Amino acid sequence: MIIGSKVILRDKKLADARDDYTWQTDSELAQLDAAPLLVTSFPQYLSDYAGELCYSSSRRRRFAVDTLDGKHIGNCSYYGVDKTKGKAELGIMIGNRDYWDKGYGTDVVNTLVSYISRKTKLKRIYLKTLDSNSRAQECFKKCGFTPYRHLASDGFSFMFMEIHRKQWEQQRTETDNSNHT
Numbered sequence: 001m002i003i004g005s006k007v008i009l010r011d012k013k014l015a016d017a018r019d020d021y022t023w024q025t026d027s028e029l030a031q032l033d034a035a036p037l038l039v040t041s042f043p044q045y046l047s048d049y050a051g052e053l054c055y056s057s058s059r060r061r062r063f064a065v066d067t068l069d070g071k072h073i074g075n076c077s078y079y080g081v082d083k084t085k086g087k088a089e090l091g092i093m094i095g096n097r098d099y100w101d102k103g104y105g106t107d108v109v110n111t112l113v114s115y116i117s118r119k120t121k122l123k124r125i126y127l128k129t130l131d132s133n134s135r136a137q138e139c140f141k142k143c144g145f146t147p148y149r150h151l152a153s154d155g156f157s158f159m160f161m162e163i164h165r166k167q168w169e170q171q172r173t174e175t176d177n178s179n180h181t
């Protein structure tokens with residue numbers, strides 16, 4: 001369990017399946033994430049979900065996002081871990097709209113980056129978002145990510161953003177210093 005200022009990141013569990021199914025069958029969320037809309041039935045989804053929970057990989061970690069009082073509001077992950085190049089991709093979704101624009105996404109990203117910094121030797125974290133997703137870009141900028149590439153793929157136009165270890169360590173030092181003044 002990883003505790004941030006507004007959120008707790010924890011391992012996924014079977015009881016998350018209903019929320020995850022609701023979010024993955026939500027057309028607005030699918031559009032914002034440039035993801036295909038899920039069309040599987042819930043029983044089939046649940047059966048696949050149970051199987052996935054048993055599968056672990058050194059190339060990815062997935063977390064559920066809870067509020068500090070235990071409400072499941074989304075998910076986050078890092079994946080595509082490349083130890084040779086020292087990089088991984090970060091993913092986040094706050095599925096519960098009531099929690100958009102209130103700083104939860106920013107706290108999830110900062111908390112996850114801080115965890116990756118402590119638990120791995122990765123040097124660079126990157127992510128991609130649709131060019132049109134201004135909310136996501138603002139959130140990632142607040143966490144220190146900077147744009148470095150645009151890519152058109154499958155009819156979508158993506159912005160890639162990144163942060164390097166040096167930057168996130170500097171940010172942490174600045175936060176620690178301001179907390180002690």
Ligand SMILES: CC(C)(COP(=O)(O)OP(=O)(O)OC[C@H]1O[C@@H](n2cnc3c(N)ncnc32)[C@H](O)[C@@H]1OP(=O)(O)O)[C@@H](O)C(=O)NCCC(=O)NCCS
Nearest residue numbers: 032093094100101102103104105106129134135136138139
């Ligand atoms: C994208 C997401 C992770 C951001 O999390 P969040 O908790 O909503 O973000 P935060 O509140 O931390 O930050 C969002 C910022 O964008 C700003 N914002 C919102 N809409 C905006 C817009 N249309 N244009 C510019 N800024 C906008 C907010 O005001 C806020 O900035 P502020 O704190 O300076 O006021 C979350 O909204 C989400 O998962 N959305 C649905 C799915 C999605 O977009 N998926 C793609 C992820 S790559």
